[in-house]
Amino acid sequence: xxxxxxxxxxxxxxxxxxVCSSLKLLHYLGLIDLSDDKIEDELEMTMVCHRPEGLEQLxxxxxxxxxxxxxxxxxxxxxxxxxxxxxxxxxxxxxxxFPHGDASTYxxxxxxxxxxxxxxxxxxxxxxxxxxxxLRGTVHEKLRWTFNLYDINKDGYINKEEMxxxxxxxxxxxxxxxxxxxxxxxxxxHVDVFxxxxxxxxxxxxxxxxxxxxxxxxxxxxxxxxxxxNVM
Amino acid sequence: xxxxxxxxxxxxxxxxxxWMPVANCPMPLAPADKNKRQDELIVLNVSGRRFQTWRTTxxxxxxxxxxxxxxxxxxxxxxxxxxxxxxxxxxxxxxNFYRTGKLHYPRYECxxxxxxxxxxxxxxxxxxxxxxYEEYKDRKRENAERLMDDNDSENNQESMPSLSFCQxxxxxxxxPHTSTLALVFYYVTGFFIAVSVITNVVETVPCGTVPGxxxxxCGERYSVAFFCLDTACVMIFTVxxxxxxxxxxxxxxxxxxxxxxxxxxxxMPYYIGLVMTNNEDVSGAFVTLxxxxxxxxxxxxxxxxxxxxxxxTLKSCASELGFLLFSLTMAIIIFATVMFYAEKGxxxxxxxxxxxxxxxxxxxxxTLGYGDMVPKTIAGKIFGSxxxxxxxxxxxxxxxxxxxxxxxxxxxxxxxxKRRAQKKARLARIRVAKTGSSNAYLHSKRNGLLNExxxxxxxxxxxxxxxxxxxxxxxxxxxxxxxxxxxxxxxxDEQMFEQNCMESSMQNxxxxxxxxxxxxxxxxxxxxxxxxxxTTHLPxxxxxxxxxxxxxxxxxxxxxxxxxxxxxxxxxxxxLKADDGLRPNCKTSQITTxxxxxxxxxxxxxxxxxxxxxxxxxxxxxxxxxxxxxxKVSAL
Numbered sequence: 058x059x060x061x062x063x064x065x066x067x068x069x070x071x072x073x074x075x076v077c078s079s080l081k082l083l084h085y086l087g088l089i090d091l092s093d094d095k096i097e098d099e100l101e102m103t104m105v106c107h108r109p110e111g112l113e114q115l116x117x118x119x120x121x122x123x124x125x126x127x128x129x130x131x132x133x134x135x136x137x138x139x140x141x142x143x144x145x146x147x148x149x150x151x152x153x154x155f156p157h158g159d160a161s162t163y164x165x166x167x168x169x170x171x172x173x174x175x176x177x178x179x180x181x182x183x184x185x186x187x188x189x190x191x192l193r194g195t196v197h198e199k200l201r202w203t204f205n206l207y208d209i210n211k212d213g214y215i216n217k218e219e220m221x222x223x224x225x226x227x228x229x230x231x232x233x234x235x236x237x238x239x240x241x242x243x244x245x246x247h248v249d250v251f252x253x254x255x256x257x258x259x260x261x262x263x264x265x266x267x268x269x270x271x272x273x274x275x276x277x278x279x280x281x282x283x284x285x286x287n288v289m
Numbered sequence: 290x291x292x293x294x295x296x297x298x299x300x301x302x303x304x305x306x307x308w309m310p311v312a313n314c315p316m317p318l319a320p321a322d323k324n325k326r327q328d329e330l331i332v333l334n335v336s337g338r339r340f341q342t343w344r345t346t347x348x349x350x351x352x353x354x355x356x357x358x359x360x361x362x363x364x365x366x367x368x369x370x371x372x373x374x375x376x377x378x379x380x381x382x383x384x385n386f387y388r389t390g391k392l393h394y395p396r397y398e399c400x401x402x403x404x405x406x407x408x409x410x411x412x413x414x415x416x417x418x419x420x421x422y423e424e425y426k427d428r429k430r431e432n433a434e435r436l437m438d439d440n441d442s443e444n445n446q447e448s449m450p451s452l453s454f455c456q457x458x459x460x461x462x463x464x465p466h467t468s469t470l471a472l473v474f475y476y477v478t479g480f481f482i483a484v485s486v487i488t489n490v491v492e493t494v495p496c497g498t499v500p501g502x503x504x505x506x507c508g509e510r511y512s513v514a515f516f517c518l519d520t521a522c523v524m525i526f527t528v529x530x531x532x533x534x535x536x537x538x539x540x541x542x543x544x545x546x547x548x549x550x551x552x553x554x555x556x557m558p559y560y561i562g563l564v565m566t567n568n569e570d571v572s573g574a575f576v577t578l579x580x581x582x583x584x585x586x587x588x589x590x591x592x593x594x595x596x597x598x599x600x601x602t603l604k605s606c607a608s609e610l611g612f613l614l615f616s617l618t619m620a621i622i623i624f625a626t627v628m629f630y631a632e633k634g635x636x637x638x639x640x641x642x643x644x645x646x647x648x649x650x651x652x653x654x655x656t657l658g659y660g661d662m663v664p665k666t667i668a669g670k671i672f673g674s675x676x677x678x679x680x681x682x683x684x685x686x687x688x689x690x691x692x693x694x695x696x697x698x699x700x701x702x703x704x705x706x707k708r709r710a711q712k713k714a715r716l717a718r719i720r721v722a723k724t725g726s727s728n729a730y731l732h733s734k735r736n737g738l739l740n741e742x743x744x745x746x747x748x749x750x751x752x753x754x755x756x757x758x759x760x761x762x763x764x765x766x767x768x769x770x771x772x773x774x775x776x777x778x779x780x781x782d783e784q785m786f787e788q789n790c791m792e793s794s795m796q797n798x799x800x801x802x803x804x805x806x807x808x809x810x811x812x813x814x815x816x817x818x819x820x821x822x823x824t825t826h827l828p829x830x831x832x833x834x835x836x837x838x839x840x841x842x843x844x845x846x847x848x849x850x851x852x853x854x855x856x857x858x859x860x861x862x863x864x865l866k867a868d869d870g871l872r873p874n875c876k877t878s879q880i881t882t883x884x885x886x887x888x889x890x891x892x893x894x895x896x897x898x899x900x901x902x903x904x905x906x907x908x909x910x911x912x913x914x915x916x917x918x919x920x921k922v923s924a925l
Contacts, residue, residue: 066577078614085611106352106411108359130362131374132297138408154301154765155772156727157780167304184300191303199306206307224311228776234786235778238793247776251311272310281309281316284771285302 107140109181119185120193126185133181141178144168158232166226170206192285197269199282204268215263220248298764305771312775320763338377339370346387353411355387379406386412394421400428438705439712458536475592478529482588485522488515489582523559526552526585548591555585598702602695609694613687617654620683624650624676631668638665654680730769731782733762 109115109130116123134140136150144165151164171179171187190198205211209219224244231239255263255271272278309316350356365372373380379398383406386392394403394417407414417425461471492508492515508515530552537543558578590596603610625646632640639662640646649662653676664673773779781789 067580070577070580082611082614085608086615108357108411109362111358112361127362127364129299134362134409136297138405150297151301151304154298154768156723157730157769163307167307170307188300188303191306192299200310203307203310207310223307227308227311227772228778230772231776231778231780234781234783236781236785236789237778238786238789239778243776243778247311247313250313255310268310277312277315278309281312281771282306284316284319285306287319 107180109140115182115185118182119189121185121189129185129188130181133184141180142184143178147171147179155230155232157234158230160230162222162226162229166206166209166223169209170202196273196279196282200269200272201265204265213265215268216261217248217252220251220263221245224248224251298761298768302764302768305768308771308775312771314774314777316774317767317770320760320767336373336375336377336380338380340380340384342384342387349387349390350412355383355410357411359411375409376402376406379403383407383410383412386416391418392416392421393418394425396424400425400432404429435708439708455536456538458532459538462533462536474529478525479589479592481522481525482585482592484518485526485585486583488518488522489585519559522585523556526556526588530556548588551584551587551590554581555588558582594702598695598699602691602698605698606691606694609687609690613684616683616687620654620676620679621647621650624654624672624679627672628664628669628676631666631672632664635665635669640664650676653677655684656680727780728782729762730766731780733766734770 112123112126115121115126119126121129133142136142137146142150147168148161148164151167152160154160168179169175171183173183173187187202190202194202204215207215207219207223209222221244224247228239228244228247233239252261252263254275255268257267257271347355354360360371363371363373378395379402382393382395392412404414414425460467461474465471465475493506495504496507496510497504530549533549533552534540534543543549558581561578590600625643628649629640629643629646632638632646640649646662651657652659652662653673656677658677664670769780
């Protein structure tokens, strides 16, 4: 039942197949070039290397001794051989200290507080400067740094939403298994108490001066600020 | 906690200053640095091998660690040497780079360890010399592929509840094991592919005779039935293709992919056949198109991994296959020409033209030898035998390359499957490590607090109870303790949490005080008010009194607690003592320590009685089967 046209159709097909495969063959032999996209091996030079200033300069700029700087740098370099910490590494490192809950939000705020120039990476100098304030600075400097940490959008004022974010981040670090059980509005209540204490003129935002004044009035806070004096 | 980040502990503790203004309670005291100011440099001497070289040698490359002032950070004043706590074997290669200017990659070294070392010393891997560069790049690519495999399968396993409908559908199509619906769909399409292919085959089988005419193939005899079957299969395939097209994340890329082309080619003939009438001229083309129906068998490649591996192998061996074809073509042309001219002389020879001789050459070179064309002259026979011998050689040469490629890809796939199977064990190990570290804190809380209590009362036995924790551990626990104080909540382990949940849902509030406990919002109040919280806690211990029967190892306080009247008195007396202890605590806050539940074995109860009780019934991770209630007592 094969008519002429049918066998001719298959013949055409066969010829087309042969022609296509020979073209492909020539392409593979490199005689002609049929492909339109080239695959190239890209030289990946993604390593951003940063070297800190000399030991003497850092010693002059911060309140650490040479030996303490050496210790800090070795630890820093171990985790970040490229010399800068980016936010992911920062979060990973911080999360190792709080295995119960989720420390990534708080680490994000911390990172922004450390990264004073908002470049997205923290160099050793920034790191050591901030640590110098936190561990060896005056009470005034410490409080100012903390105010800067709470002020998420860096506009000079702390409002309730920012404080709510910070407190929520701290509570996140606790994780799920706490006693007593964490309720939904616990952070909100905590923030309310905080604002009652700090917001002197009850205008809903806390300025730096209000913050400094209220903290200096509170003995607990003053005492706890001295707690980490001998950390290094 | 990983040992590597121990050096970052000062940073974490410094960052805790951010919690201080938010906290309402005074913070616990920091652990004293009991040991004298030790030199941080622990001369473990893992890398005790000493290398010596000139300074100028190192300064040849000033943009690396060793060549710049960065190495001053590693200078050890006492021994007047630079101490690096790294692998001495790889350091040998690094130092040779400074000496000779060529960086080599040792074959026995792990690729990621080597990369880490290079990153530490600030050397770019691109400088690796030609002798070792190939090996380095190959190993690196293998490693990257393996990591990507892991990541891909991890991403597939993650449950992403926020997937859109499209994305869930696409995932169901690509990975039939994600849901039962996907599995059903997978098997249904497989079944219909099989049905369709078998139909095509059976259609042509001669099926018995209609009286009065010659044998008909089944397709003509039961044409309606076959047409219905074909329609059903094409319906399914069309629906499947349209669904895939709808769910695809990138429609353009999907249309261009091989599988979708196969799908289209499989269903087009049917539609073209519907559209076309029984026109004589085009029916030839129509029949040709029916041949394409056999492509439906390629749809099985979605269902079979082996087919996919085969296809991938052929694709990756394309150059070897091309070489094989090219050399075969060359040989065919040569031998066909020779045979034609050799056989030209003989009469009635079948070798009518060179293209006609092609058939003979191919059949001979592949050692088929049909025998429909044979040389008759002597020259023809000689050249014919040379042709068949060379055919064997030419075909045998590229085949091992293809085979080894296939073997490599196949083994890679096997490794991927094995890794996926081992992944569960790996995840379990990671989970255990994580809970281990959090349990360590809970455990040491109790042990550590006993230590503190002992020290405060002046007993000389310092580390009598529990294990001695290293300074770093105690600092880490102090940090976690500060967090607890900031938020006024405490860490407990999972079982305790579940019990508390069960209890709070189960209790019918038999005592009047417990409602006030559960609804007590006093979590945000200061520590001093914890006293009142304490009193409301105590009646709570009545509730699991029924469980006390199963607990034999609890302290005397808990055992006393089973009797209600004496409970209140004994507890209140303890309370008073605790209160007395607590009052100066709040005012002066010299030492603020929260003592959480410690299960004291009976041997210790005399000790526990003699002073404000640090012991309260509580969880014991060593005996997880025991259900107990947690009573928190804040005292000195």
